[in-house]
Amino acid sequence: MTHRITIVGLGVGELEQLPFGIYRLLKNTTQPVYLRTMDHPVVSELAAEGMNFTSFDSVYERHSRFEDVYTEIVEELLRLSKTTDIIYAVPGHPLVAESTVQQLLERTDAVDVVGGQSFLDPMFAALGVDPIEGFQLLDATAFTVDEAQIRQHLLIGQVYDALVAGDLKVQLMERYPDEHLVTLVTAAGTSKQTVQSVPLYELDHVTTLSNLTTVYVPPVTDEQTLNRDFATLKEIVARLRGEGGCPWDQEQTHESLKRHLIEESYELLEAIDLQDDNLMIEELGDVLLQVMLHAQIGLDEGYFDIRDVIGSVSDKMIRRHPHVFGETIVDSSADVVSNWQDIKAQEKPERTSLLDGVTKGAPALMRAEDIQKKVAKVGFEWSDVEGALEKVIEELRELKEAAPEERLGEFGDVLFSITLVGKYLGLSAExxxxxxxxxxxxxxxxxxxxxxxxxxxxxxxxxxxxxxxxxxxxxx
The missing domain is CATH 1.20.890 (cAMP-dependent Protein Kinase, Chain A)
Incomplete structure (x- = not known):
C-alpha cells in the first residue's frame, strides 16, 4: 500500500484568515502533522487550540545553506511516508515559493496538495501594485542579478536576515541606482504587517527582517540606468533600422558594414594597447553595435536575430568546454586547446585540404601566420629558425633581381618568409x-x-x- 503525503498551505495570516476546510482538516486529522517551520502567525493559535505537530526548525540549525535544509526535510518526509500517511504544512500556498514541495512533486506521485492563500495577493495590496503590469517573483537565497527584469515590478522573497539582505543589495546595485527606493513588506496580510521603504544602499540596515519579509523593487524609469540594459540597445537598433529611423542605418547591408566592423575592431585593439579602460568601453560598444546591426538586418530579412546569435555562441561554448560543462578532465591549457581543436574538427564539414579553414578575410600577415601553423602540423616546415632566415635572404635576392611585373609577387614572398621567421621565434608578424x-x-x-x-x-x-x-x- 502506498502512503500519501498531504501538503497543506497555512496561508499568510492569522487563524481567522485560514480557510475553513483547511482548519477542519488540521483539527480533525489523526495523521501526524509536520511543519516546515513554526515561525508563522497561525501556528501558535492552532497550538493553543490543542493541535499537535512536529516542526523541522531544528534542521535549519544543522545547515548553513537553505538547499541542504530543504533536501534533508524532503528526505525525512519521504522516509516517514513509507509507514503511514502524513500531513506536511507550509506557509502560504504550497505551490508558491516552496522548494520542498517542488522537490516532493519531483520525487513521488503520492502527494496531494491542499491550497492556501499565497502571500502574493496581500503583498500587492500592501504595495498598491497591479500585477498585470508585469512582475517577477524571485528567491533571495538563489538570486542572480541577471535574472532581474528591471522594467518590471520585482518581488524577492525569503529575505531572512541582514546577511541575505546584504548579498541581495550588492547584486541589485550592479543594475539599479544606489538611491533606487525599495520597499520591505513583512507579514503581509496579517495584523503584524509592516511596510518600510528605504534607498537600495540601506537595504541591509533594516532591523525588521524575518522569514516573512519580501523586498519589492519597483521598475526602473531612469533613462541612464535603462540605457545600460541590453533590451534598450536592441530597441535602439531596431528603431534606427525601422520606419521613421535613420536613412543611413536603413541603407546598410551585411556587405556594406564589413569595413566598419574591421575598423571598429582595430580601434578596440588600439584601446587595449593603450590600456585605457574608458576607451575600451567605448570601442567594445562600437564593436557590439556592429554585431547588433548585423543581427537586426538578419531579423529584417527574416533569416535570424540576436537570439540566434547568442544561442549559437552559447551552444558552442558549452560544447567546446566539456571540462567545465561535462565530465572531461584536463590537466593543462594545452589539453584544453587540443580538445577544442578536436571538437571543432568534428563540427566542421569534411574538408579536402588542410588549408580549407584559413580565413580569406583576415589581414594578410595574420593569414600567413595561420597558413604556416597549419602546414607545420604535418611537418612541412624548417627544422629550425636558421632555415627560415636563409629563406628570407633567398627571397630578398629574388626580389632584387625580379622584373618589374614580377616584383609584387616576390615582395609577397619576402613578407611571407619574414612571417615564418616570427613563427620560429614565437613572435607575431602582425x-x-x-x-x-x-x-x-x-x-x-x-x-x-x-x-x-x-x-x-x-x-x-x-x-x-x-x-x-x-x-x-x-x-x-
Whole structure:
C-alpha cells in the first residue's frame, strides 16, 4: 500500500484568515502533522487550540545553506511516508515559493496538495501594485542579478536576515541606482504587517527582517540606468533600422558594414594597447553595435536575430568546454586547446585540404601566420629558425633581381618568409609590424616638434639628424 503525503498551505495570516476546510482538516486529522517551520502567525493559535505537530526548525540549525535544509526535510518526509500517511504544512500556498514541495512533486506521485492563500495577493495590496503590469517573483537565497527584469515590478522573497539582505543589495546595485527606493513588506496580510521603504544602499540596515519579509523593487524609469540594459540597445537598433529611423542605418547591408566592423575592431585593439579602460568601453560598444546591426538586418530579412546569435555562441561554448560543462578532465591549457581543436574538427564539414579553414578575410600577415601553423602540423616546415632566415635572404635576392611585373609577387614572398621567421621565434608578424608602425609615428611626430621649419624645406640629412635625436630621446 502506498502512503500519501498531504501538503497543506497555512496561508499568510492569522487563524481567522485560514480557510475553513483547511482548519477542519488540521483539527480533525489523526495523521501526524509536520511543519516546515513554526515561525508563522497561525501556528501558535492552532497550538493553543490543542493541535499537535512536529516542526523541522531544528534542521535549519544543522545547515548553513537553505538547499541542504530543504533536501534533508524532503528526505525525512519521504522516509516517514513509507509507514503511514502524513500531513506536511507550509506557509502560504504550497505551490508558491516552496522548494520542498517542488522537490516532493519531483520525487513521488503520492502527494496531494491542499491550497492556501499565497502571500502574493496581500503583498500587492500592501504595495498598491497591479500585477498585470508585469512582475517577477524571485528567491533571495538563489538570486542572480541577471535574472532581474528591471522594467518590471520585482518581488524577492525569503529575505531572512541582514546577511541575505546584504548579498541581495550588492547584486541589485550592479543594475539599479544606489538611491533606487525599495520597499520591505513583512507579514503581509496579517495584523503584524509592516511596510518600510528605504534607498537600495540601506537595504541591509533594516532591523525588521524575518522569514516573512519580501523586498519589492519597483521598475526602473531612469533613462541612464535603462540605457545600460541590453533590451534598450536592441530597441535602439531596431528603431534606427525601422520606419521613421535613420536613412543611413536603413541603407546598410551585411556587405556594406564589413569595413566598419574591421575598423571598429582595430580601434578596440588600439584601446587595449593603450590600456585605457574608458576607451575600451567605448570601442567594445562600437564593436557590439556592429554585431547588433548585423543581427537586426538578419531579423529584417527574416533569416535570424540576436537570439540566434547568442544561442549559437552559447551552444558552442558549452560544447567546446566539456571540462567545465561535462565530465572531461584536463590537466593543462594545452589539453584544453587540443580538445577544442578536436571538437571543432568534428563540427566542421569534411574538408579536402588542410588549408580549407584559413580565413580569406583576415589581414594578410595574420593569414600567413595561420597558413604556416597549419602546414607545420604535418611537418612541412624548417627544422629550425636558421632555415627560415636563409629563406628570407633567398627571397630578398629574388626580389632584387625580379622584373618589374614580377616584383609584387616576390615582395609577397619576402613578407611571407619574414612571417615564418616570427613563427620560429614565437613572435607575431602582425603585432611586430603594428608595434613598429606605432614607434615610427611617435618618432616622426617628435621630428615635427623638433624642426625649426617645415620638414619639406629640409634636406634628407637634416631630417635624418632630427630622426636620430627623436630616437635618442626615446631610448634615454
Amino acid at each position: 603585432e611586430g609590424l603594428q608595434q613598429t608602425n606605432d614607434k615610427f609615428i611617435r618618432r616622426f611626430t617628435r621630428m615635427e616638434q623638433l624642426a625649426d621649419r617645415p620638414l619639406v624645406e629640409m634636406t634628407l640629412e637634416e631630417q635624418d639628424s632630427l630622426w636620430h635625436q627623436a630616437k635618442q630621446e626615446e631610448q634615454s
